Amino acid sequence: MTAQTKIEDMSAPVIAAMGEDENTIADMYLTFDLGEEEYGVSIAGVTEIVGMQRIMPIPDMPRYLRGVINLRGKVIPLMDVRLRFEMPERDYDDRTVIIVMEVEDAPVGLIVDGVREVREIPPAQIDRRGQISRSGARSTIAGIAQVGERVAVLLDPSVLVSDGDIAIARSAEAG
Amino acid sequence: MTAAAPESTSDGGLMRVPSERIGRLMDLVAELSLSVAETVRSPDLVGLDLTHFETAVHRLMMIVREVQDAATDMRLVPVDEVFKRLRRMVRELERQTGKKIEMVISGAETQIDKLVADRLYDPLLHVLRNAADHGLESSEERVQNGKPQTGSIFLSASQVGSEVRIIVADDGRGLNRAKILSKARERGLFGMEEEPEPSALWKVIFEPGFSTAENVSNLSGRGVGMDVLNTTMAALRGRIVVDSTPGQGTRVALHIPVSLAFLDCIIMRLGPRLYAVPIEVVSEIARPGPDDLPKLSADGGRELFRLRGKSVPVCRLENFFDGINDPARAPDAPPQVIVVFQTANGNLAVPVDEILDRQQVVMKPLAGRLSRIRASYGCALLGTGEVAIVLDCERLVTGGTTS
Structure with missing residues (x-):
């Protein structure tokens, strides 16, 4: 298996493109774009990548949770990672994709500007410092990876999904 | 389950079946009924003259319903x-x-x-x-x-x-x-x-x-x-x-x-969101007149719905739930409908934009992040492929606490 695997068919399960060698999966990351920045998540939790679908809004969610999609009978909440990181909102286009992941036994879809590649990043290339933010909460950043000339920010999906790093602002008038 | 393997006689014709296998069947039946509904409501069919098709669909729906009931019965x-x-x-x-x-x-x-x-x-x-x-x-x-x-x-x-x-x-x-x-x-x-x-x-x-x-x-x-x-x-x-x-x-x-799997629901729309309510808690659906919804200045602008001389407290879902920033209703929008729920803590009037349908829905538990939705049992997959939030009116009336 080569270190870089281009995703040709976005709808194909990423795992299928990965080969069978389990040892490499731990070091495999799916990288994606948010504006000019490159981010990555470990491929272990990724179940598939799907194109944008009709989002159905649901109540009681912060703004960055855009709603749910019905993916073959599974209801999957969608997190707009741009909004999660308080980046400027951007219209979805044909590059916009949903990375469907299984995080702590529950499905979640991450809306990102576009996926880049699946690649192996050995632990030696990852700077793991800075996992605790100044406030003492766990950071969404699991590590900073050096990928050739570029830098990819590796995210911790469980912190991302649980809001471990931010307090949920409940509006005052809510019962 | 009464159907049995022909040779089993000593145990009165009973079969032991692992519950996961029944669960799998229930999931498949649920998916089947959703796909049937999706097929039948396909936009491709709009405007076609489908006399025979309609008859066949009617039979198909009846059978699906029976399969659903049979599958549910198996778990009883x-x-x-x-x-x-x-x-x-x-x-x-x-x-x-x-x-x-x-x-x-x-x-x-x-x-x-x-x-x-x-x-x-x-x-x-x-x-x-x-x-x-x-x-x-x-x-x-x-x-x-x-x-x-x-x-x-x-x-x-x-x-x-x-x-x-x-x-x-x-x-x-x-x-x-x-x-x-x-x-x-x-x-x-x-x-x-x-x-x-x-x-x-x-x-x-x-x-x-x-x-x-x-x-x-x-x-x-x-x-x-x-x-x-x-x-x-x-x-x-x-x-x-x-x-x-x-x-x-x-x-x-x-x-x-009796069963948690399928739920007979009223589907309602408020803004872009869909809600489902189990049919047995809906006591009434009413169209309020101009003076039927007095707003009280006390208690933070609480609203009442006047129904045959009685006052029913009003719960507006857009205020109850967080994170709803829909644009204000257009002045020429059709008047809202009020659905009255009966709960253990008295009646509750909930205004919605429209009532869409009454249908048997497949309920999915709220997992992960979705479990933070208050006053909901789960989400309902509708025949159209859409998702509605199933309201728990008991928690709605108590303001979201689990009592």
């Missing part, structure tokens, strides 16, 4: 299993309370979803303990009051519509209104001058930490375990109804849906 077990375990507890209760107790069981053959049955023991034991400990008097006291020395606890089950009602009744002293009311007022559950309806008052005995027993026994009275009743009933979409007559006894009824 008699409540007898739970009742037997409770009966064994009676001896233990007699020993611990020093009272003579006779347990009378009826309707043990009533069928209920295995998933529900598996969760009923703890809450029922709790109610039973309460009856043995607080409800029944001591033998001496009973004789003095001209009652048989042995106290009776009646445990019964019956199916009413799509609900199973399990009743634990005792022939004890009944609930003491004055004592419970004063304690409830002390705890701020009612205002000092408020005289609640009996049914509203009796329910507080199952509030966590609520107990009026003067002497705390090791059976009940410590106010622990109360949560098990309330939380289990909320999870099972059930209701608790308490009724009591001084000197004659107390009756606690648990109303529980």
